[in-house]
Amino acid sequence: MVDLLDLxxxxxxxHLKEGDTCADFTMGNGHDTSFLSKTVGKNGHVYAFxxxxxxxxxxxxxxxxxxxxxxxxxxxxxxxNLKNHIDEPIKAGMFNxxxxxxxxxxxxxxxxxxxxxxxxxxxxxxAPDGILLVAVYPxxxxxxxxxxxxxxxxxxxxxHEISVSKFKIINSPTSPFFFILEKSNH
Numbered sequence: 001m002v003d004l005l006d007l008x009x010x011x012x013x014x015h016l017k018e019g020d021t022c023a024d025f026t027m028g029n030g031h032d033t034s035f036l037s038k039t040v041g042k043n044g045h046v047y048a049f050x051x052x053x054x055x056x057x058x059x060x061x062x063x064x065x066x067x068x069x070x071x072x073x074x075x076x077x078x079x080x081n082l083k084n085h086i087d088e089p090i091k092a093g094m095f096n097x098x099x100x101x102x103x104x105x106x107x108x109x110x111x112x113x114x115x116x117x118x119x120x121x122x123x124x125x126x127a128p129d130g131i132l133l134v135a136v137y138p139x140x141x142x143x144x145x146x147x148x149x150x151x152x153x154x155x156x157x158x159x160h161e162i163s164v165s166k167f168k169i170i171n172s173p174t175s176p177f178f179f180i181l182e183k184s185n186h
Contacts, residue, residue, distance in 0.1 A: 015131040020091035024048040025079035030059030037068040046072040049079045080114035089127035098137035129185035139174040
């Protein structure tokens with residue numbers, strides 16, 4: 001069976017290497033931040049965003065426990081404000097939309113009003129041959145609407161500049177799916 005998380009990482013690893021700069025736009029409990037930190041190594045850098053203080057606490061604890069290099073900046077702010085914090089091109093970015101795993105408060109979730117602007121800004125700072133991964137969780141109303149809005153927007157992008165692919169388990173309509181955006185290298 002296809003493991004979507006392994007598939008996501010394989011796409012990221014085809015673009016991201018030691019010394020690169022990247023971003024985890026929805027740090028949650030730090031799984032993606034840790035993966036990115038280990039991938040770029042001590043000479044790379046990871047910017048990680050979340051609006052919930054407990055996400056920063058959980059992520060910092062995970063990074064320290066896993067022995068990650070101090071190559072990260074944890075940011076308590078919306079990903080829609082990414083340009084206030086990142087002023088350099090990124091080689092990879094990850095959005096894992098939805099709500100904080102393990103949190104009982106499911107009312108705090110990513111929302112279309114900030115997600116689409118954040119994705120547009122992330123595309124604008126994407127380096128040549130860079131990649132964005134956007135994981136969508138359609139099992140709740142806002143997640144389903146985010147997925148529809150993002151797909152509509154992605155369909156308008158020039159395929160010669162940004163190639164957009166969608167990976168979805170067809171016979172499981174509420175399963176998470178993800179978009180891969182790969183920027184041309186010119």
